[in-house]
Amino acid sequence: MGKNIMTYQKRLNLIDECLRNYERPMTVKEICDECNHKLGVQYTDRTYRNDLEKIEFELGGKINRDQKRDGCQCLVYQNVGFSIKGDTVANQVVICNLDKIKKALGDFLGLGLESSLTTLTDEINKFMGYDDNNRPVISFEKVLLESHGRVKPHDLLELLLKAIIQHQTMDIRYEVPGRGKREWTVFPQFLKQYNQRWYLIATKHRDEVEGKIYNLALDRILKMEANQHIHYKECDVDFSVYFENVVGVTKPDGAEPILVKLRIERGEYPYIESKPIHASQKVISEYGEDKDYVYVSLYVYDNFELRSKILSYGSKITVMEPMSLRDKIVHDLKKALENYQD
Numbered sequence: 001m002g003k004n005i006m007t008y009q010k011r012l013n014l015i016d017e018c019l020r021n022y023e024r025p026m027t028v029k030e031i032c033d034e035c036n037h038k039l040g041v042q043y044t045d046r047t048y049r050n051d052l053e054k055i056e057f058e059l060g061g062k063i064n065r066d067q068k069r070d071g072c073q074c075l076v077y078q079n080v081g082f083s084i085k086g087d088t089v090a091n092q093v094v095i096c097n098l099d100k101i102k103k104a105l106g107d108f109l110g111l112g113l114e115s116s117l118t119t120l121t122d123e124i125n126k127f128m129g130y131d132d133n134n135r136p137v138i139s140f141e142k143v144l145l146e147s148h149g150r151v152k153p154h155d156l157l158e159l160l161l162k163a164i165i166q167h168q169t170m171d172i173r174y175e176v177p178g179r180g181k182r183e184w185t186v187f188p189q190f191l192k193q194y195n196q197r198w199y200l201i202a203t204k205h206r207d208e209v210e211g212k213i214y215n216l217a218l219d220r221i222l223k224m225e226a227n228q229h230i231h232y233k234e235c236d237v238d239f240s241v242y243f244e245n246v247v248g249v250t251k252p253d254g255a256e257p258i259l260v261k262l263r264i265e266r267g268e269y270p271y272i273e274s275k276p277i278h279a280s281q282k283v284i285s286e287y288g289e290d291k292d293y294v295y296v297s298l299y300v301y302d303n304f305e306l307r308s309k310i311l312s313y314g315s316k317i318t319v320m321e322p323m324s325l326r327d328k329i330v331h332d333l334k335k336a337l338e339n340y341q342d
Contacts, residue, residue: 007039014038015051016061016084018075025067025074028052044244046280059084156218160200163188167232169205173223174216181222187232189213190239192249194305199249203235211235213242215249247278248305260298260306261321263287268316269294277309287320295320307332 014035018026026034032048052075055061062078163170173183185205192199198218203211213235243249245257261284264272272281280299287295300306302325310317311332319326 007041011035011039011043012051012055012084015048015055019055019061019063019077020083022076022080025069025076027069027072027074029072031075041238043241046244047241055084156221156224157191157198159224160188160191160218163226164190167234169227169230169232171225171227172216172221175220175222177220185227185230186214186216187234189235189237190242192243194248201239201249203233205230205233212253213237213251245278245280245300246303246305247300247309248303250301250303250305252301252303255301257299257301258322258325260300260302260319260325262296262298262310263293263318263320264296264313265316266290266292266294268313272296272313272317277306302328 015031018031018034028045028048031052032043032045035048036042052063056063061082061084064076064078065073067074067076160170162168169185169187171183171185173181176182186200186202187205188200188202190201192201192215200216200218200221202214202216204214242251262277278298278300281296284295284297287293307325307328310319310329319329
């Protein structure tokens with residue numbers, strides 16, 4: 001079993017142990033801290049909330065939230081003696097994973113990668129989006145995958161996928177917008193699709209900042225070939241959580257996610273509700289009842305993609321907080337207005 005799947009299963013088992021602590025039921029934060037300490041990995045609060053939802057709604061572990069301590073809900077199983085380690089639950093996990101495999105295979109067939117589906121039993125992890133160690137190497141934008149054929153296969157996509165899985169160093173020639181062509185030796189780590197465009201997530205050989213992560217648009221790669229002389233370096237990043245608070249593909253160096261509060265025209269909100277700006281989007285009530293607007297919050301990095309997304313809605317969305325983001329949006333709107341003045 002690969003490293004990521006083992007870690008995931010271990011995380012579920014640790015949560016299971018916490019939910020069976022009837023003598024001192026734990027809050028979500030306490031579960032998060034306890035499991036992270038034992039795993040030696042800092043998974044986010046939302047990761048654990050997703051795990052708890054899976055345990056409750058997919059694995060049958062109904063959770064009692066009636067008990068409180070210091071105003072916070074404490075969680076235990078409703079049925080004393082329940083555990084996800086039972087055989088029935090294990091079978092449910094297998095069925096769930098098989099469904100994921102079927103969906104992943106369908107996604108790849110939709111991308112025109114049929115030629116790579118040679119020996120299904122040997123290649124199944126690869127086409128779930130994991131390498132031989134079950135390290136995730138590819139990410140789809142879920143909205144587009146609901147309709148096959150909308151994501152166009154890229155000439156380099158399959159070659160890069162194999163390079164990641166086989167740990168192959170690559171030499172590329174890249175077109176940097178406004179700065180001409182550059183040639184780099186890179187270590188491909190991950191593939192991510194956003195806004196109908198594919199990106200290679202990679203680190204560079206002999207980079208000024210060791211291990212710095214770059215996102216490179218595939219359509220700007222002019223030439224690419226394998227480098228057999230430079231040893232591949234795998235970066236120590238879990239890409240299943242790396243983009244968790246990112247809109248798009250850009251994670252600003254040294255930054256932390258921020259709490260963004262938006263005011264949305266009520267007539268526009270049903271569209272934004274069905275197609276959220278980010279997975280962390282949720283309705284907030286601190287601004288009171290308003291018949292004209294809906295207020296939502298996001299927990300994301302301030303990056304170009306976030307600001308572009310907000311600006312794409314024009315007057316339908318207003319940034320309420322933080323002021324730093326609000327000021328950037330105001331600046332961009334003023335510059336845009338200047339372009340229309342004679």
